[in-house]
Amino acid sequence: xxxxxxxxxxxxxxxxxxxxxxxxxxxxxxxxxxxxxxxxxxxxxxxxxxxxxxxxxxxxxxxxxxxxxxxxxxxxxxxxxxxxxxxxxxxxxxxxxxxxxxxxxxxxxxxxxxxxxxxxxxxxxxxxxxxxxxxxxxxxxxxxxxxxxxxxxxxxxxxxxxxxxxxxxxxxxxxxxxxxxxxxxxxxxxxxxxxxxxxxxxxxxxxxxxxxxxxxxxxxxxxxxxxxxxxxxxxxxxxxxxxxxxxxxxxxxxxxxxxxxxxxxxxxxxxxxxxxxxxxxxxxxxxxxxxxxxxxxxxxxxxxxxxxxxxxxxxxxxxxxxxxxxxxxxxxxxxxxxxxxxxxxxxxxxxxxxxxxxxxxxxxxxxxxxxxxxxxxxxxxxxxxxxxxxxxxxxxxxxxxxxxxxxxxxxxxxxxxxxxxxxxxxxxxxxxxxxxxxxxxxxxxxxxxxxxxxxxxxxxxxxxxxxxxxxxxxxxxxxxxxxxxxxxxxxxxxxx
Numbered sequence: 001x002x003x004x005x006x007x008x009x010x011x012x013x014x015x016x017x018x019x020x021x022x023x024x025x026x027x028x029x030x031x032x033x034x035x036x037x038x039x040x041x042x043x044x045x046x047x048x049x050x051x052x053x054x055x056x057x058x059x060x061x062x063x064x065x066x067x068x069x070x071x072x073x074x075x076x077x078x079x080x081x082x083x084x085x086x087x088x089x090x091x092x093x094x095x096x097x098x099x100x101x102x103x104x105x106x107x108x109x110x111x112x113x114x115x116x117x118x119x120x121x122x123x124x125x126x127x128x129x130x131x132x133x134x135x136x137x138x139x140x141x142x143x144x145x146x147x148x149x150x151x152x153x154x155x156x157x158x159x160x161x162x163x164x165x166x167x168x169x170x171x172x173x174x175x176x177x178x179x180x181x182x183x184x185x186x187x188x189x190x191x192x193x194x195x196x197x198x199x200x201x202x203x204x205x206x207x208x209x210x211x212x213x214x215x216x217x218x219x220x221x222x223x224x225x226x227x228x229x230x231x232x233x234x235x236x237x238x239x240x241x242x243x244x245x246x247x248x249x250x251x252x253x254x255x256x257x258x259x260x261x262x263x264x265x266x267x268x269x270x271x272x273x274x275x276x277x278x279x280x281x282x283x284x285x286x287x288x289x290x291x292x293x294x295x296x297x298x299x300x301x302x303x304x305x306x307x308x309x310x311x312x313x314x315x316x317x318x319x320x321x322x323x324x325x326x327x328x329x330x331x332x333x334x335x336x337x338x339x340x341x342x343x344x345x346x347x348x349x350x351x352x353x354x355x356x357x358x359x360x361x362x363x364x365x366x367x368x369x370x371x372x373x374x375x376x377x378x379x380x381x382x383x384x385x386x387x388x389x390x391x392x393x394x395x396x397x398x399x400x401x402x403x404x405x406x407x408x409x410x411x412x413x414x415x416x417x418x419x420x421x422x423x424x425x426x427x428x429x430x431x432x433x434x435x436x437x438x439x440x441x442x443x444x445x446x447x448x449x450x451x452x453x454x455x456x457x458x459x460x461x462x463x464x465x466x467x468x469x470x471x472x473x474x475x476x477x478x479x480x481x482x483x484x485x486x487x488x489x490x491x492x493x494x495x496x
Contacts, residue, residue, distance in 0.1 A: 043139050
């Protein structure tokens with residue numbers, strides 16, 4: 001009896017070790033392969049990308065729950081900055097071609113700040129911020145410079161990290177921020193869309209319609225409008241072929257909700273006590289809100305209001321004062337409601353289902369890209385043909401990669417199916433998440449018997465569809481893959 005094939009992650013680890021042995025005489029190849037073997041045991045690397053002022057650092061702070069990423073336009077925002085979990089806070093600068101240097105950490109206005117001690121930003125390869133954080137234990141976040149920047153150097157840094165010409169990216173997955181969808185965004189997503197080994201998959205990219213609260217001039221229905229736009233983007237065949245999904249997030253509201261201070265709540269409470277018409281009149285513009293003279297007793301002064309506008313934005317001030325006026329007087333409850341309304345919970349849910357659940361798959365993909373690079377660039381060794389054949393075998397034989405290729409083809413519109421059939425196929429292939437309940441369209445608390453019955457029903461239905469004499473060759477091929485996905489769920493359940 002043939003022994004079962006090892007899981008994808010284990011198979012790729014074995015291949016990496018074989019490649020290390022074959023290329024042990026090449027320091028560069030050996031170092032690169034060792035690095036990628038170590039990556040299997042690291043948290044998932046998630047890069048945050050987008051244009052200048054898209055709100056990348058603000059969203060990173062919201063995800064971490066602390067203001068650790070500078071959000072001003074300082075020199076540090078022009079450098080690729082890694083945020084990793086650690087026991088103690090520390091910031092290290094990695095100058096190009098020389099040893100790392102430790103930087104002094106300062107707090108300014110509640111957030112972190114650090115400078116490069118006069119070192120030219122053009123000669124800094126990256127910054128690494130070590131910070132004790134539960135959020136960073138599951139994923140390392142990488143803040144990248146803005147693409148399409150007026151500074152050619154800044155823009156090229158982002159491109160060189162996220163879509164290097166001569167090497168695979170160091171990120172396992174990407175959150176791409178856009179305020180509105182422009183041609184620049186599409187071109188970047190296309191450049192990041194890998195066409196080499198482990199190709200044809202938008203599975204490692206999530207689109208975020210950022211600064212969603214600014215849509216509709218910060219009115220209370222701004223996020224409702226933003227979510228409608230995000231749904232329209234999700235339905236666009238071009239975007240569906242380049243990223244997994246698009247969600248709307250008000251990053252500033254999320255950051256402030258997770259870091260709100262008692263003094264800010266006190267100032268908002270004083271504002272909420274004023275006549276509503278006065279507040280709405282002040283909120284016609286940020287400048288008017290800060291500069292209007294107030295005679296009401298206890299009303300926050302101009303400086304305090306300017307601070308509130310900087311921290312909450314027009315939408316956040318309007319929403320927070322409305323909630324207080326409606327009877328919500330607990331600052332913890334206000335913070336939770338701001339985070340809930342910001343869309344951050346939805347984004348974190350997507351990150352969990354699309355990235356965290358696929359951690360081994362994304363890591364294996366990154367490792368295969370590294371092995372392919374070594375096999376392509378290094379002088380052939382005796383083991384090179386065997387290693388190349390094993391890469392191809394894993395890519396062709398691993399059902400996880402077959403799922404991704406088919407899912408990508410369906411999302412890009414390369415295969416035409418009736419709408420309901422298409423949606424079901426994408427879901428069963430893992431388009432809404434890799435967990436059995438998500439694939440089968442069940443609730444998260446579905447019991448084992450319910451999951452089992454649903455998997456059996458789905459497998460039988462798609463088996464009949466594939467075997468029907470009226471089905472095209474394409475439908476038959478899709479059906480075989482979907483049935484295999486259903487059988488994978490059943491096999492996993494048998495092992496439990």
